[in-house]
Amino acid sequence: MLSFYDIVGFSDKPANLSSADRLLGIGIIAAICLLAYFLLKKIVFPLVKRFTEKTDATWDDHLFNSRVLNLAAYLLPALLAYMFVPMLFSDHPMTVTVIDKAFLLLIVAISTRLVCAFISSFQIISSESELLRKRPLTGIYQTFKILVVCVGIILAISILLNREPSAILAGLGASAAVLMLVFKDSIMGLVAGVQINYYDILRPGDWMILEKRGANGLVTAVTLNFVKVQNWDNSVTTIPTHALITESFQNFRNMWDEGGRRMRELVYIDITSVHKCSADEAERLAAMIPDCPTYGTDVTNLFFFRFYMEHRMRSNPLTNPQPHLMVRQQPVSAFGLPVGRYCFCGLPVELYCFTSCTQWVDFEHFKAEIVETAYASLGKFGLRAFQSPSGIDFDKLKN
Secondary structure (H helix, E strand, C coil), rough: CHHHHHHHCCCCCCCHHHHHHHHHHHHHHHHHHHHHHHHHHHHHHHHHHHHHHHCCCCCCHHHHHHHHHHHHHHHHHHHHHHHHHHHCCCCCHHHHHHHHHHHHHHHHHHHHHHHHHHHHHHHHHHHCCCCCCCCCCCHHHHHHHHHHHHHHHHHHHHHHHCCCCHHHHHHHHCCCCHHHHCCCHHHHHHHHHHHHHHCCCCCCCCEEEHHHEEEEEEEEEEECCEEEEEEECCCCCEEEEEHHHHCCEEEHHHHHHHCCCEEEEEECCCCCCCCCCCCHHHHHCCCCCCCCCCCCCCCCCEEEEEEHHHHHHCCCCCCCCCCCCCEEEECCCHHHHCCCCCCCCCEEEEEEECCCCCCCHHHHHHHHHHHHHHHHHHHCCCCCCCCCCCCHHHHHCCC
């Protein structure tokens, strides 16, 4: 059976090899490693790429991308060198130990990067999946990468110290308090990320409001340590991920999913313009309202105005008819002013409905149209809008 020395052309054992023979052996091994590298790069990997491109699935394209294949191409020569180079120095135990450790460290480093590259590939695959693309999995993948790097570091330390990895882990147990302090944010972020993902609390693309942190905008990233929010004014707010579990925030996703955005607007009526309608006036006002409800003899003009505005809101094509729709009176303090001696605000009438448009601009246009219609229609019902006196009102008093 041929030995390694016969394969490389040496008839002598390592003890009898000269320095020139060892250099020649290293050169031959280097040539074998380079040959293996180029065979993988020029023949094997192009075949793999060609095979993945012919399949209908896209996950294999991401799983065997250029970065993964390049790292795999580095791993095979490192393994070959680790197997053969120490044989040339087997008569020098110290040299063999140094060479073994050097190549083992190289293999661990390449393997760690290769596994991280695979995790990144899975992250890209999940981002293109209809089922997983909206899930905040970035923090989970970052955690896996951190764990892989930690395993790589432990293996590297065990190689350098010539100790078992379990012994290294036992030694780290004594410094667990220090590790907890160093990785506190990452650990809390991991726990929060698992809860956010499991309970589907937040996803990239959601619009959220967290006033305490100054966040009011679109969630662009949910990572292990922070959540990035692009605010409505294009500023960016970063929030610790664990804060989303300990603090309350508002998420507008359900509004978009349900296709209904609530509108609540107040129209202020001058109380002195509210009066009982005569029979003729009541008949005239009722004719303006399709399917007008029955009314008695003590009906007011505000009664007809409320049902008229309900009809106008219901007939608007952008109104969502499924949730509640109504026009109702609110107490004097409804708009935030304290009820007191100088609180002259008229009668607040609230326009309450849901819209089928969830985009901000369309919603604001709809809201403005309804409010403008309400104020413009007051005169038809003998009502007046209430507003605080302005400069022109005082000028009229002077005259």
